[in-house]
Amino acid sequence: MKFDMDYIAHHNELTETNPYFKLFLTIILLIVTLALDNLYFDVIIFVVMSFVILAIAKISIRSYLKFLSIPVAFLVITCVFLLFFFGKGDVIYETGILGIVVTTDSFHYAVYTFMRVMGCFPCLGFLALTTPIAKILHCLATLKVPKIMIEIGLLMYNAIFIFLNEIDTMQKAQDTRLGYSSYWTSFKSLGALTSTIFLRSLDKSETLQFALDSRGYTGELPLYEPKKGE
Structure with a gap:
């Protein structure tokens, strides 16, 4: 799981x-x-x-x-x-x-x-x-934490999950091709995973930037604001 x-x-x-x-x-x-x-x-x-x-x-x-x-x-x-x-x-x-x-x-x-x-x-x-991360960031915003720090935290949080998702996808692809059936193949698969994940993460980050730009990103990310009573 x-x-x-x-x-x-x-x-x-x-x-x-x-x-x-x-x-x-x-x-x-x-x-x-x-x-x-x-x-x-x-x-x-x-x-x-x-x-x-x-x-x-x-x-x-x-x-x-x-x-x-x-x-x-x-x-x-x-x-x-x-x-x-x-x-x-x-x-x-x-x-x-x-x-x-x-x-x-x-x-x-x-x-x-x-x-x-x-x-x-x-x-x-x-x-x-x-x-949820949205509520944590909202709390930090109301406590007057600098907005740049909150936005960096949000982007880092997103990047971590992109990174983990890429690792999970690549490991499953390697596993279906018996990439971990022996010690030697596991070693080679791990090396390939390590060398590829950085490039894949950069590509995903660039895609994220394009998505933000296409939605009118001006350098400031909107933050979650709960309704009154939440």
């Missing part, structure tokens, strides 16, 4: 909840989580917000795990570098490869970075998975 965050944001039990409340709650929790240097608090925030997303908003665990999968992959890579290449202190593990070791400081950096970021992910997920 293809992950569609926009569909999930429009179809959950918290969609109609006040978007300002969700926005401010997310910002406060992010600030507190980043400011505190406490592993226990990070774990509590992760558990509580995950419970809210899964049990109260009733978002499927499969969709939630898909939301977490890509950022967690980058987080793990970052923490591996912190573990082996940063920090000083006493050596607690030697790899025996080019003098690469794990020290007390590097272990501390890796663990605390991992837990702190993992505490932030459900906070962002709470906002992103329960609130």
Whole structure:
């Protein structure tokens, strides 16, 4: 099943909840989580917000795990570098490869970075998975966030989904041609996907620009404005 965050944001039990409340709650929790240097608090925030997303908003665990999968992959890579290449202190593990070791400081950096970021992910997920992007941008506009920043955010949001849709389409095309039937073919297919996706994304972005121009785009994107009482 293809992950569609926009569909999930429009179809959950918290969609109609006040978007300002969700926005401010997310910002406060992010600030507190980043400011505190406490592993226990990070774990509590992760558990509580995950419970809210899964049990109260009733978002499927499969969709939630898909939301977490890509950022967690980058987080793990970052923490591996912190573990082996940063920090000083006493050596607690030697790899025996080019003098690469794990020290007390590097272990501390890796663990605390991992837990702190993992505490932030459900906070962002709470906002992103329960609130349509149009309502989030409207809230930012009423809070006097510069319009250029809001428009950049909207275009980036659109570009991300164009990018993901292209990857999904190309992977399915490769899969139907047995592009992932073996290790070697998978490696070749991944290389072809990587080399092609950038050009396809540029082409889609150019198409988007033509569509905007044909509809009288003058450099300012219209934003969603809810009716009174919404």
